[in-house]
Amino acid sequence: MSTNLLSLGRLSAALLAGLLVLSPALGSEAVAQDIRGSLFAEADAALKECMTARADILVPKLYGAGMKNYRKAEDDLKKGKNLEGIRKDLQSATASFRRSLEGVKLANVTLAASLAARDDAQSADAPKHAAEQWRKADRKFTEAAEKLEDGDVKGAQRRSAEAETLFREAELDAIKQSFLNETWGLLERAERDDVKKRAPATLHRAGMLTGQADKALTENRYDADEPRSLAQEAKYEAQHALYLASVVEKVEKKDLPLETLLLNNEKPLQSIAGALDILASFEEGMDRTTAAILKKIVVYQDSLQRLNSKVAEGSEQIASQEARIKELEADLGGVQRERSQLAERMAAQARIREKFVGVERMFDREQARVLREGNDIIIRVTGLTFNVGKADIDPQFFGLLTTVQRAIGEFPGARLSVEGHTDSFGGDQSNLELSQKRADAVRKYLLANMRLEPAMVDAIGYGETRPVASNETREGRTRNRRIEIIIHPELGTGSW
Numbered sequence: 322m323s324t325n326l327l328s329l330g331r332l333s334a335a336l337l338a339g340l341l342v343l344s345p346a347l348g349s350e351a352v353a354q355d356i357r358g359s360l361f362a363e364a365d366a367a368l369k370e371c372m373t374a375r376a377d378i379l380v381p382k383l384y385g386a387g388m389k390n391y392r393k394a395e396d397d398l399k400k401g402k403n404l405e406g407i408r409k410d411l412q413s414a415t416a417s418f419r420r421s422l423e424g425v426k427l428a429n430v431t432l433a434a435s436l437a438a439r440d441d442a443q444s445a446d447a448p449k450h451a452a453e454q455w456r457k458a459d460r461k462f463t464e465a466a467e468k469l470e471d472g473d474v475k476g477a478q479r480r481s482a483e484a485e486t487l488f489r490e491a492e493l494d495a496i497k498q499s500f501l502n503e504t505w506g507l508l509e510r511a512e513r514d515d516v517k518k519r520a521p522a523t524l525h526r527a528g529m530l531t532g533q534a535d536k537a538l539t540e541n542r543y544d545a546d547e548p549r550s551l552a553q554e555a556k557y558e559a560q561h562a563l564y565l566a567s568v569v570e571k572v573e574k575k576d577l578p579l580e581t582l583l584l585n586n587e588k589p590l591q592s593i594a595g596a597l598d599i600l601a602s603f604e605e606g607m608d609r610t611t612a613a614i615l616k617k618i619v620v621y622q623d624s625l626q627r628l629n630s631k632v633a634e635g636s637e638q639i640a641s642q643e644a645r646i647k648e649l650e651a652d653l654g655g656v657q658r659e660r661s662q663l664a665e666r667m668a669a670q671a672r673i674r675e676k677f678v679g680v681e682r683m684f685d686r687e688q689a690r691v692l693r694e695g696n697d698i699i700i701r702v703t704g705l706t707f708n709v710g711k712a713d714i715d716p717q718f719f720g721l722l723t724t725v726q727r728a729i730g731e732f733p734g735a736r737l738s739v740e741g742h743t744d745s746f747g748g749d750q751s752n753l754e755l756s757q758k759r760a761d762a763v764r765k766y767l768l769a770n771m772r773l774e775p776a777m778v779d780a781i782g783y784g785e786t787r788p789v790a791s792n793e794t795r796e797g798r799t800r801n802r803r804i805e806i807i808i809h810p811e812l813g814t815g816s817w
Contacts, residue, residue: 357398364394367422370422371418378439381470382470383421394410427469438458438488442489445495450498450502451494455490464481466476503556504527508527508559512560516562519565519573523562527555528555529553530551530552546747590611594613687703688703688704689703689721697809699806700806701803701805703803722767735808737804737809738778739763741781742789753786756784763806
């Protein structure tokens, strides 16, 4: 009986192998796929779960045993071997996969810290940028996982801790490579080309910025804004040093007369001055023309700001009046009353415009910028600064805040909002907390020095979430670090 069964099994396997071989000729690749799908269905489902759960790295022994049986079954199927043997291998593979999934639960808890470090290192592309460190860390992680499978929890924990350290080192090295690799290459080239002799100051600055970026990454690799900016500056200065050195070399070799170099450097500034209708003059250097250009740009910026305010105001008035016209058309009986209210509102808006101009004149450009948003007056107090990480108001700014008080006094009864803002350097949460402390400090100062109702003065910190300029430049970051005081006039009050 058993001999007959064995013969039947061999016959089935032979027929199956024949089908697999002939199926392309018969135009039935789907037949082979259907046969394989039926045999492997349970093992494939278990394998898919294992891959999703990352059993290959968390329980490598059990997963490896399952894969060994699984691949043997695949090979035997292709060779047309006994179906019973194939089924047994698949059953063994499925059982190993199922046990792997149970082991994953324990591994996720015991190896949690090193697994998180591994994920972070992989996100930083450590396998590419820090290949040797990654291999060491991954070997140690595999040892930890195998120890855990063997029931040696303490041994697994020890190796997991070692793997975590190695993964963090690989992550940091990969991040540094990503940020600084090109700059390091430029500095090496500068050393080979003896740039230090011809552009020492610029090259020194490039090296200094590179060191600062390296230090910033080491101290806080997860806040990339500052080190990225430093790395970009370092790269620029390294390229700048190489360029300057090449120019100096041409001058030294008489390939470029010094006078020609100076005249060439004047041409861009001369073109800009011409576009701004300024007469460029270089008899005493470039400072006078540069100052004239900057002054003209400031004038244009201020004019643009006023035009934008007028456009916004005009759009708001048009929308408001169109809405009132529709209401008046629907209620002809209240025409006189509505006309009177509309006239009062327009008169109040005219008073706000007049007072806005007066407030704007109270400050010079270094102290504050005054803007309008609808009926709100925004005083962007650019001249008020704080020490790094601090929220104390230095006495040197009391005079500026006195001017702010005068501006607020132009709008009796108005609600006030004091807003704190930072640049993007530093952690998101710490920036949020710092901006709130600074807004609170200014609010407290105003309440202590003015007759204001505390309920009418709000303070809120926005951290780095509302920049007004690019955080990629020092000037932009300076503009983003600011206190803004928003005056919300009450149009219904006639006290102002």
